Amino acid sequence: MNSTTILFGLIAVSAILAGLLMFRPSISASRGGKILAFLAVFVLPVLAGTGGLSQQMERSKDTAFCTSCHVMQQYGTSLRIDDPSYLPAAHFQNNRIPRDEACYTCHTHYAMFGNFKSKMRGLRHLYVQYLGTVPEKPVLYEPYNNRECLHCHSGARNFEEGATHNAEDGRLDQIKSNKLSCNTSGCHEFVHNVKELAGMKLWTPGAKPAADEDSTDSHESTGEEKK
Numbered sequence: 001m002n003s004t005t006i007l008f009g010l011i012a013v014s015a016i017l018a019g020l021l022m023f024r025p026s027i028s029a030s031r032g033g034k035i036l037a038f039l040a041v042f043v044l045p046v047l048a049g050t051g052g053l054s055q056q057m058e059r060s061k062d063t064a065f066c067t068s069c070h071v072m073q074q075y076g077t078s079l080r081i082d083d084p085s086y087l088p089a090a091h092f093q094n095n096r097i098p099r100d101e102a103c104y105t106c107h108t109h110y111a112m113f114g115n116f117k118s119k120m121r122g123l124r125h126l127y128v129q130y131l132g133t134v135p136e137k138p139v140l141y142e143p144y145n146n147r148e149c150l151h152c153h154s155g156a157r158n159f160e161e162g163a164t165h166n167a168e169d170g171r172l173d174q175i176k177s178n179k180l181s182c183n184t185s186g187c188h189e190f191v192h193n194v195k196e197l198a199g200m201k202l203w204t205p206g207a208k209p210a211a212d213e214d215s216t217d218s219h220e221s222t223g224e225e226k227k
Contacts, residue, residue: 007051014044060122066103069125071134075103078192082203087188093203096152110151146178 017040020027027033059065067076079092079102088106091097097105108118121141128134153159154176164187165172174180182188 010048061101061104063102074194075192078194080202082201086190146182149182
């Protein structure tokens, strides 16, 4: 039995008991009736509300949920840009992050109460989407912190010994201390870049690379010539 079934079950039982008490209030006169009323009016609704909140909070981590708003759809599409120099696309396509939680993994805060703050920003997004004015170009509420990158990359050999990260003395320390952004020119300057998305080639999962097709054709031709 999944969590959704349990949640709807709690709601249904709570509604039935509440309806019973509404049409037959005399039930609550006895001790057992008071316990039943307490369950119907307080315990079950609290359990259902807590379960529903928890379920929706988890659902809000999904990439599909994040890109379901019209303004964010092109950012979801940018994850399939067929160019390794584009940072989100490279992470998404090479499974460096969970694909089903791609947005959340990179945009949450890896600090105390980071998840809570991320959810608060998410509620702010919902407010703007339905009650405010959606900006033509979404921008981060605050500059992207290298801390979120270092949560995964710190200590990794290709990060610690990378040529770009050690191009000059002290550069790696500047990156680790967030004094030099990972998204600077000469490092990872291409992020989503949705304004140029229309002219970009997109990667299709499971599609056969063109190079492999050419190679296969070449091998087949060679085999025919040998015959």
